[in-house]
Every structure is written in C-alpha cells, then in structure tokens.
Amino acid sequence: MHRQGPNTETGGGTQPRKWRPGELDAGFPIVGREDFSDTTFRLDIDHPVMAKAARPGQFVIVVMHDHSERIPLTIADFDRDKGTVTLVVQAVGKSTCEMQQLCHPGVALYGMVGPMGLPSHVSGAKKVICIGGGLGVAPIFPQARAFKEGGAYVIGVVGFRNRDLIFWEDKFRQCCDELIICTDDGSAGIKGLVTKGIEQAIEQHSDIDEVIAIGPPIMMKACAETTRPHGIKTVVSLNPIMVDGTGMCGGCRVKIGDRIMFACVDGPDFDGHDVDFDDLMNRLRRFKEEEHLALAHWKENCRRPGQERS
Amino acid sequence: MPVQAPEARVANFDEVALGFDLDNALVECERCLICPEPACVAGCPVGIDIPGFICKMIDGDHRGAYDIVTEANFLPAICGRVCPQEDQCEGVCPVGDTLKPVAVGRLERWVGDRAIEEGWRKRPYIEPNDFRVGIIGSGPAGMACAADLAKAGCAVTVYEALHAPGGVLRYGIPEFRLPNQVIDEEIGNLIDLGIEIKCNTLVGRLFTIEQMLGEMGYDAVFIGTGAGSPKFMNIPGETLNGVLSANELLTRCNLMVAGRFPDYDTPLHLGRKIAVIGSGNTAMDAMRVSLRLGAEKVHCVYRRTEGESPARVEELHHAQEEGVDFQWLTAPVEILDDGDGNVRAMRCVRMELGEPDESGRRRPVPVEGSEFEFETDMVVYAIGTNANPILGQTSKLKLNKWHYIDTDENLATSMAGVYAGGDIVTGAATVILALGAGRRAARSIKEYLGIRDSDIVYRPERSGHEGALFGIDMAERNFARVHIA
Numbered sequence: 001m002h003r004q005g006p007n008t009e010t011g012g013g014t015q016p017r018k019w020r021p022g023e024l025d026a027g028f029p030i031v032g033r034e035d036f037s038d039t040t041f042r043l044d045i046d047h048p049v050m051a052k053a054a055r056p057g058q059f060v061i062v063v064m065h066d067h068s069e070r071i072p073l074t075i076a077d078f079d080r081d082k083g084t085v086t087l088v089v090q091a092v093g094k095s096t097c098e099m100q101q102l103c104h105p106g107v108a109l110y111g112m113v114g115p116m117g118l119p120s121h122v123s124g125a126k127k128v129i130c131i132g133g134g135l136g137v138a139p140i141f142p143q144a145r146a147f148k149e150g151g152a153y154v155i156g157v158v159g160f161r162n163r164d165l166i167f168w169e170d171k172f173r174q175c176c177d178e179l180i181i182c183t184d185d186g187s188a189g190i191k192g193l194v195t196k197g198i199e200q201a202i203e204q205h206s207d208i209d210e211v212i213a214i215g216p217p218i219m220m221k222a223c224a225e226t227t228r229p230h231g232i233k234t235v236v237s238l239n240p241i242m243v244d245g246t247g248m249c250g251g252c253r254v255k256i257g258d259r260i261m262f263a264c265v266d267g268p269d270f271d272g273h274d275v276d277f278d279d280l281m282n283r284l285r286r287f288k289e290e291e292h293l294a295l296a297h298w299k300e301n302c303r304r305p306g307q308e309r310s
Numbered sequence: 311m312p313v314q315a316p317e318a319r320v321a322n323f324d325e326v327a328l329g330f331d332l333d334n335a336l337v338e339c340e341r342c343l344i345c346p347e348p349a350c351v352a353g354c355p356v357g358i359d360i361p362g363f364i365c366k367m368i369d370g371d372h373r374g375a376y377d378i379v380t381e382a383n384f385l386p387a388i389c390g391r392v393c394p395q396e397d398q399c400e401g402v403c404p405v406g407d408t409l410k411p412v413a414v415g416r417l418e419r420w421v422g423d424r425a426i427e428e429g430w431r432k433r434p435y436i437e438p439n440d441f442r443v444g445i446i447g448s449g450p451a452g453m454a455c456a457a458d459l460a461k462a463g464c465a466v467t468v469y470e471a472l473h474a475p476g477g478v479l480r481y482g483i484p485e486f487r488l489p490n491q492v493i494d495e496e497i498g499n500l501i502d503l504g505i506e507i508k509c510n511t512l513v514g515r516l517f518t519i520e521q522m523l524g525e526m527g528y529d530a531v532f533i534g535t536g537a538g539s540p541k542f543m544n545i546p547g548e549t550l551n552g553v554l555s556a557n558e559l560l561t562r563c564n565l566m567v568a569g570r571f572p573d574y575d576t577p578l579h580l581g582r583k584i585a586v587i588g589s590g591n592t593a594m595d596a597m598r599v600s601l602r603l604g605a606e607k608v609h610c611v612y613r614r615t616e617g618e619s620p621a622r623v624e625e626l627h628h629a630q631e632e633g634v635d636f637q638w639l640t641a642p643v644e645i646l647d648d649g650d651g652n653v654r655a656m657r658c659v660r661m662e663l664g665e666p667d668e669s670g671r672r673r674p675v676p677v678e679g680s681e682f683e684f685e686t687d688m689v690v691y692a693i694g695t696n697a698n699p700i701l702g703q704t705s706k707l708k709l710n711k712w713h714y715i716d717t718d719e720n721l722a723t724s725m726a727g728v729y730a731g732g733d734i735v736t737g738a739a740t741v742i743l744a745l746g747a748g749r750r751a752a753r754s755i756k757e758y759l760g761i762r763d764s765d766i767v768y769r770p771e772r773s774g775h776e777g778a779l780f781g782i783d784m785a786e787r788n789f790a791r792v793h794i795a
C-alpha cells in the first residue's frame with residue numbers, strides 16, 4: 001500500500017535520494033468498505049474533486065502499491081457531498097485478490113487516476129433497459145440512475161449466479177421502474193441469463209428506445225445479439241486490458257466495425273452491434289499464463305517486504 | 311567515452327555509456343577552441359554557453375561550470391545523455407571538420423552527474439509574487455516551463471496523469487540510457503525550487519483548462535502533454551495477441567518494471583522472435599529492451615534506408631552492436647495468425663527509393679513480386695505518434711489539421727492565458743526542443759503576467775558566476791527577490 005520506498009531500484013548509486021515517486025501524493029484513502037460476497041466488495045475512496053467530476057460510464061485506474069499494476073475499475077457510484085468515489089471490485093486474479101485482502105478503511109491507495117473515458121451519453125430515450133451482469137452490476141447503477149433522473153422509464157435487468165450474491169437490490173429498486181433479477185440457478189427472480197430478462201422486457205414493452213449492457217464480454221455479446229433483430233440501439237461498455245488509460249499505449253484498442261478505437265479515450269462505451277466481441281475476448285487472453293503465475297506466486301508469498309506496515 | 315561491452319550489456323539494464331572520468335573530461339575540454347562566435351551555442355536549442363562552461367572546467371571550477379549550464383538547461387544529466395548532439399551542438403562544431411567534434415553532450419553529462427554526486431543544490435529563497443500557474447504534463451516541456459516560472463516567483467503546480475513524473479523520460483526512455491535515479495535527482499531540483507508536482511491527475515477529465523483559469527484560480531496555464539498516441543498501420547492482423555505499440559512495451563518495462571514480473575505485477579509476455587517496425591529512437595529502445603529481457607532474435611523493419619533512420623546515431627550503432635537484425639527498405643504488409651489469435655509471422659515487401667516526397671526524402675515504393683514471410687511472435691509498432699485527443703475533446707482549444715495544439719510564435723494558444731509547447735505542438739520531436747519550448751512559453755507567460763526580469767535572471771555576463779544558483783545571480787542587486795535560505 002502507501003509506503004515509502006523507491007518505485008524502481010536502479011542499479012548502483014548509493015546516493016540518498018531526496019524525492020521518491022509517490023511521495024508527493026498523500027495517497028488516496030479508503031474510507032469505506034462492504035463485502036457483498038466472498039469475491040465482491042465495495043470500496044469508497046476519499047477524492048472530493050473526482051467525486052465532483054465523475055459522470056456515469058467513466059472509470060478510474062488504480063495502483064494499489066508501488067509494485068502493483070495499473071488496473072481499470074468502473075466508477076460504480078460517487079457522492080458529491082461526502083466527496084467519495086465508490087468502486088465495486090470482483091476478486092478474479094492477483095491484483096483484485098490482493099485488493100480484497102489489503103484494502104480496508106484506514107489504508108490509502110498508492111495511485112488512483114480518473115475519471116477516465118468518455119461519460120456515457122445519457123440520451124433523451126424515454127424507455128431504456130439497463131442490464132448488468134457479473135462485474136457489470138455495479139457500474140450499470142449510475143447509468144440507470146442518470147436515465148431515471150433524465151425522466152426515462154427504466155427497466156433494470158441484473159444477473160447473478162445465485163441469490164446469495166445479490167447486492168444493491170434496494171438501490172436498483174429506487175431508480176428502476178421495473179427490476180428483473182436473473183439467477184443462473186433460479187434461487188431468486190427468473191432462472192436464466194440476463195438475455196432472458198431482456199426478452200421478457202421486450203415482449204412486454206414494444207417501445208424500448210435503448211439498451212445499455214455492462215458485464216463480461218460474452219454477456220454483452222449475447223445482449224447485442226438479442227436486441228439486433230429488434231433493431232434496438234444497444235450500448236455496451238468494453239473492458240479491454242489497459243495500461244495508462246490516457247491514450248498513450250494503444251493496449252486497449254478494440255475493433256468497432258472496420259475501425260480501431262482506443263477504449264480508454266474513445267470509449268469505454270460503444271455501439272454493441274458494431275463491436276467485434278471475438279476480437280475483444282481473444283485480446284483479453286493475452287496474459288493468461290502470466291495471470292496464473294502471478295496469482296500462484298502471490299498465494300505462495302502473500303506478504304512481501306514492506307507490506308507489513310499497511 | 312567508455313561503454314559497456316555489447317556482450318555484457320545485452321544481459322543487463324545498467325547504463326551503456328559509462329561517462330567520462332575527470333581526466334577524460336579535461337582532455338576533451340582541451341580540444342575545444344573556445345570559439346569567440348561559437349557555432350555550438352547557436353546549434354543548441356536552448357543556447358547553453360558551451361565555451362563558457364568548458365572554460366570553467368579547465369579552470370577547475372566544476373561548480374561554476376554547472377551554474378553556467380543550468381542557466382540554460384536545468385536537466386544537464388538528462389540532456390547530456392539523450393540529446394541528438396550530432397544534429398545540434400556537436401554537428402556544427404568546427405573541430406569536427408577534421409577530427410571528432412568536441413563531445414559537448416558528454417561533458418554536459420559529466421557536469422550534471424557531478425552535481426548529482428556532490429549534491430549541488432541549495433534551496434533558494436524566491437520571494438513569491440501573487441501569480442499562480444498550472445502546468446499540464448511533467449515531461450521536459452512542462453518541467454522547463456515550471457522551473458522558469460518558479461524562479462520568477464510564481465506558485466507553480468505541475469499536473470501529471472501517470473503516477474510518476476517525467477513524461478517520456480520516465481515511461482519511454484529505458485534505464486540503460488537514462489537511469490531513473492538521474493530523472494529523480496533532476497526533478498528533485500525542481501521540487502527544491504518550490505514546484506508542486508501532482509501525479510495521478512488527468513487534466514481534461516478531473517478538471518478542465520477552463521476550470522483551472524476559473525474556479526481554481528490559475529493566472530496562466532501551460533500545456534506540455536506530449537504527443538503520445540501511438541500510430542498503427544491498419545494492415546490485417548493488427549489486433550492479434552503479440553502486436554503492440556512501442557509505447558506499451560516501454561511503459562510496461564520502464565514505468566511498470568515488467569522485467570521483474572512477478573515481483574512487480576505488470577506482465578509483458580515477451581516474444582522470442584520480435585519484429586519492430588520503424589527505426590527511430592523509440593524503435594531502438596524497444597529493440598534493445600527486448601534483447602535485454604531475453605528475446606532470441608530482434609528484427610528491425612524499416613521502409614527506408616539506414617541513412618534516413620531518424621534515431622540518434624549512437625543508439626543505432628549500439629543496437630547494431632547488440633545484434634539487432636536490420637531489414638532496411640522493407641515494409642510490413644500483413645501480420646499472420648497462428649490459428650489461435652496470436653502472431654505467427656509477418657509478411658513484408660521490399661522497397662526501393664523513388665522520387666523525393668514533400669519532406670525531400672526519396673519516397674519508398676514497393677518492389678513488385680518481392681513479398682516474403684518471416685517468423686515472428688511479437689510485432690512492435692514504433693512508427694510515430696498522433697496527438698493525444700483528451701484536451702482537444704474537453705476544451706475549446708483550437709487545434710491544427712493534425713490535431714496538435716495550434717499556437718502562435720510565442721506559443722500562445724487560442725485561449726487567453728493558455729500556452730502550449732513540446733510534442734503536443736510540434737509532433738514528436740526531442741527532449742531539448744521540448745525543454746526549449748517550455749522555456750519560451752515561460753517567457754511568454756511572464757510577459758502576459760507582466761513579470762519583468764527574465765533577461766537579467768537567465769543571461770548574466772559570463773563573469774560573476776560565483777554566486778549564481780540555478781542560473782540566478784544572487785549578487786545581482788536588481789534581482790533582489792532571491793536570497794539563500
């Protein structure tokens with residue numbers, strides 16, 4: 001976490017260093033946490049300026065400590081009065097598992113930059129379906145709320161594996177005119193994938209203007225295929241691998257129709273009917289070997305020198 | 311200058327060029343003719359008084375030499391390492407007509423390194439004026455502008471999007487050319503001037519330029535956000551796994567220390583046989599980093615010839631010594647799939663030079679029927695950059711037709727009080743040009759704010775440097791703002 005120490009040890013040079021990267025920033029204090037399940041948790045970070053600037057659809061890049069990678073996380077909520085930004089994280093690999101272990105109120109993140117990406121375009125649509133599955137449940141919330149505030153009729157469709165994993169149901173109920181919960185095993189709401197929920201909503205409402213879907217690429221692909229025959233505009237939020245998030249590296253490039261776009265500056269929202277999801281899913285496998293290795297390495301030596309202070 | 315042997319250095323990230331020792335430096339100084347009208351000074355984009363500092367060296371006054379250098383350039387240890395001297399100060403030195411030119415860059419580096427070793431910096435007391443200036447981007451342009459304005463008494467805040475300052479110096483140029491310690495030290499000097507650096511701040515998204523001038527209360531803003539957005543070619547296969555920009559490769563390695571994965575979290579997934587497209591400094595850095603991280607073979611694919619390669623001569627030479635295979639007059643046509651979404655090979659075509667194009671260089675044209683394939687599992691694009699779109703997207707700044715920021719000769723943008731310089735104005739250039747632009751913009755900003763002292767502060771006579779600090783002559787009574795704390 002936030003600790004003193006050189007960012008990179010350079011060879012040679014016995015000079016005491018005056019200044020070290022990260023020292024100038026006081027870090028980004030975690031002020032709240034709630035565990036939704038054994039993999040998903042919510043963090044509130046104190047950052048009043050970002051809370052003011054953040055808009056639905058934007059994300060941050062978090063650097064947990066000075067050996068961490070830069071990982072993108074969607075801004076799931078923001079509280080302009082309290083000055084906090086809320087992230088909902090699912091522990092899937094080394095960095096997110098480590099966050100789950102180490103991120104508690106009282107510690108500070110080494111780096112957090114944002115809000116990044118273009119804010120979602122909250123159109124004048126009168127009737128929308130907002131779909132969240134897996135990682136996407138939290139980030140769809142501010143969008144649903146924004147549509148509601150804009151006067152739209154909002155149908156929420158959220159998918160979970162089973163009833164124990166459900167969170168924020170009350171928050172969604174507040175901003176959705178209808179809420180359809182889908183679970184894989186049928187332990188709550190309707191049994192099946194979110195696409196089933198979409199079909200149900202489309203059946204009941206013939207006048208849907210827009211669909212917004214956030215979740216794993218495979219889910220967003222399925223949503224886009226569900227709405228395509230109906231010709232309903234479908235916006236998805238893409239999650240390619242990123243490094244800087246400022247448009248400088250090109251690692252986040254995605255295929256949209258016949259164009260290449262940088263998701264961090266041109267997105268992350270794109271028209272789901274134009275997205276090449278197979279390409280995205282292939283590119284997400286880029287570091288498969290390394291991800292396994294990192295997780296195994298971390299589990300072996302959970303504590304690294306310097307971390308005992310956090 | 312002594313260098314690490316190629317066989318040894320391809321296995322480590324230590325500096326390649328080891329720098330002069332004092333004796334060598336003095337021998338080099340003796341070769342200087344101390345020209346009365348020195349061509350080298352005119353050749354240096356920031357006009358360092360080169361014979362002046364060489365005289366101090368010969369006199370044994372190393373600190374004096376440092377003071378002269380830092381009058382014009384406060385990043386001597388950095389510029390001495392990375393400037394394309396052969397096109398600048400050294401390129402025009404008359405000694406070079408018959409012998410090798412005086413190694414100005416290496417002498418400058420010696421002076422800069424000496425300062426770091428000796429800890430030559432004191433915290434000057436600069437009496438503040440009431441002006442606040444915000445700087446966007448902590449690359450050489452932003453830092454130079456910040457330094458000059460801080461010396462003029464302004465309260466300066468530098469905002470940087472990444473989590474560490476330095477711009478390309480930090481994320482792009484590898485440690486074996488420019489150790490991080492050198493960057494930290496020279497940036498430390500700026501912090502000593504009272505400049506505040508705020509990392510993790512993406513201007514345009516966290517707040518806009520309009521807000522900086524409005525509610526945040528900055529009197530002026532300088533934009534030095536670099537060019538930064540990598541170009542691709544739009545040939546088939548570009549989104550396969552294993553295709554990436556040199557910026558991504560270098561950022562992963564330099565800023566994120568991917569070479570030490572898994573102790574550091576950021577992975578790289580280096581290929582075995584790597585093809586780098588392009589032949590500029592960025593390409594050289596990508597190739598040499600790949601070799602050091604253990605690539606078996608590194609190919610450079612460039613559509614023109616060695617003579618047109620835009621890289622620094624020294625880097626090109628070092629890359630050749632280290633075993634990069636250069637494929638001149640070759641252009642990629644397609645990147646081929648292994649059937650599983652990864653790069654397997656690249657198809658290229660041979661080129662020949664045709665008629666000169668607008669830039670005066672002979673335009674390469676494909677040779678019919680010359681297509682060939684070679685095996686590679688990683689393709690790195692180093693064919694230049696486009697302007698970063700964020701500030702353009704989020705402000706009313708006027709951009710030129712290439713989407714760089716449009717400025718006048720004083721580096722004023724279309725918004726009152728907002729100035730810009732460096733790569734974001736000119737497109738990808740050099741460290742010292744960016745630094746020069748930052749200083750020019752600082753001059754314009756001082757004029758805009760009505761602060762008058764620049765010439766006295768930055769260009770004192772060659773005598774009287776004993777009491778100078780960061781180029782500020784403390785004995786100058788008419789610049790009474792500066793005292794030593």
Ligand SMILES: Cc1cc2nc3c(=O)[nH]c(=O)nc-3n(C[C@H](O)[C@H](O)[C@H](O)COP(=O)(O)OP(=O)(O)OC[C@H]3O[C@@H](n4cnc5c(N)ncnc54)[C@H](O)[C@@H]3O)c2cc1C
Binds near residue numbers: 073090238285
């Ligand atoms: C715009 C955007 C918004 C996101 N929002 C959220 C969110 O709100 N909550 C959440 O839990 N996750 C979110 N993610 C995904 C999150 O960034 C990854 O889960 C995280 O980086 C995984 O890191 P890891 O080390 O724990 O797992 P790893 O084992 O490294 O990877 C697990 C999976 O995450 C992907 N991934 C790995 N590194 C990155 C990276 N640097 N950038 C993007 N994806 C990566 C990989 O493809 C892999 O499939 C978002 C991603 C993007 C691009």
Ligand SMILES: Cc1cc2nc3c(=O)[nH]c(=O)nc-3n(C[C@H](O)[C@H](O)[C@H](O)COP(=O)(O)OP(=O)(O)OC[C@H]3O[C@@H](n4cnc5c(N)ncnc54)[C@H](O)[C@@H]3O)c2cc1C
Binds near residue numbers: 452472475536
């Ligand atoms: C790999 C590589 C090797 C090179 N080698 C050499 C060399 O040997 N010699 C040489 O002279 N030149 C070299 N160059 C070129 C030189 O580095 C650049 O010309 C120079 O750094 C430009 O300086 P700058 O200040 O304009 O921008 P940069 O150095 O690009 O700095 C811009 C900074 O602004 C930040 N930024 C961008 N947008 C925002 C925003 N919205 N808000 C906040 N911060 C932002 C960026 O993160 C970055 O840190 C090289 C370039 C590269 C990429």
Ligand code: SF4
Binds near residue numbers: 354357360383395414
């Ligand atoms: S700054 Fe660059 S051009 Fe100027 S003297 Fe130094 S090496 Fe030469």
Ligand code: SF4
Binds near residue numbers: 341344350360361414
């Ligand atoms: S470095 Fe060359 S040009 Fe400059 S003063 Fe010496 S001899 Fe003259």
Ligand code: FES
Binds near residue numbers: 246247249
């Ligand atoms: S993350 Fe680097 S360009 Fe988008």
